Amino acid sequence: MTKDAEAVVDCPPAAADVASSHTANAExxxxxxxxxxxxxxxxxxxxxxxxxxxxxxxxxxxxxxxxxxxxxxxxxxxxxxxxxxxxAPSTEDQASTLSKWLLLYLTPLLKLGGTQILTASDVGPPSKCDxxxxxxxxxxxxxxxxxxxxxxxxxxxxxxxxxxxxxxxxxxxxxxxxxxxxxxxxxxxxxxxxxxGYWRIWYAILLYIISALLQFLPVLILNDLVRYFQMGSPDNFNALLFHPWGDVVGLFIFPLI
Known part of the structure; x- marks a missing residue:
């Protein structure tokens, strides 16, 4: 009976215990x-x-x-x-100075946008400076x-x-x-x-001042024309800033700049 007990005690561990020990070592x-x-x-x-x-x-x-x-x-x-x-260069890079000034290079894109939804491939690559x-x-x-x-x-x-x-x-x-x-x-x-910075920021400030003046000048010209028609004397230009025809030309040119 004692030998059987010793045999039971000395038996090798079960396969599940061996597998669990290998798993613990492998983790x-x-x-x-x-x-x-x-x-x-x-x-x-x-x-x-x-x-x-x-x-x-x-x-x-x-x-x-x-x-x-x-x-x-x-x-x-x-x-x-x-x-x-x-x-490939963008449409803005290929455009001429007049086209950039009047934004004519955007006309084909606007026509295409009126017929379908624009995608990134329709817009094309950005400009080199952007x-x-x-x-x-x-x-x-x-x-x-x-x-x-x-x-x-x-x-x-x-x-x-x-x-x-x-x-x-x-x-x-x-x-x-x-x-x-x-x-x-x-x-x-x-x-x-x-x-x-440096010259770029001063250049941007200068452009902002010019833009503000160009937006303010048409208001002065329109006020000048209203005063001309209120005077009732077509030959009296002394109270006006510009000649009436000069005001008309200015109202046509300044919004385009």
Missing amino acids: PAEDALEEVAIDDIIEEKKIDMPDVEVGGSNGDAVIAINKKDANANTANNDTSDSSIAAI RAHHCYSSVQEQWLKEVERTRLLNEKGRLLHEEKLAKIDGADFKSEKIGQYVPKVPSLAKVLWHAF
Whole structure:
């Protein structure tokens, strides 16, 4: 009876227990494979932009530009340039100055829109000046310049801060008053200003002023004509701003500009 009991105790584990133990051992491996796969996907989806790191445990700025990534971006820009060149020019790019002025190049599109619902293929590619490639390349170029400018400013500021600390001869209250050096970070607002500002914003302001004047002049001309007809004297032009026929020509020309 004792031998039978010992035989029962020494019997190997059941197949289900073996399978469960194998499954328990296999689960970490599957989790590891899933983590590796997720990491690979994340690595593939990373945007190829220059690495800019600002910070540090001691508050110092560490600004590093990955030149290899910048060269890769340049190669990608060249490839995108060739792909953009392969796109057919838009109707706006093909239009003449008069057609752009009077918007005549939109006439075929308006006729087509009157007969059917317009799709993206009907509208065609955008104009060269409206494509995002030019905005991206200019912003990227100005961003690299801003990072380099900030790095130089931080180096000068750090040296000045160290000189101030050296002059106080280790006085604790003065060092606390000066505090730690706080590095500057690249300014995205300056990047956008340099990429799209300067003469463009002044040009836009000038166009806005001209547009406001052109919208206001027809009102003055119409008021001048009303005063002419209210005077009752067709030969008296002294109280008018312009000659009556000049007012008529102005009412015809100014709305077209």
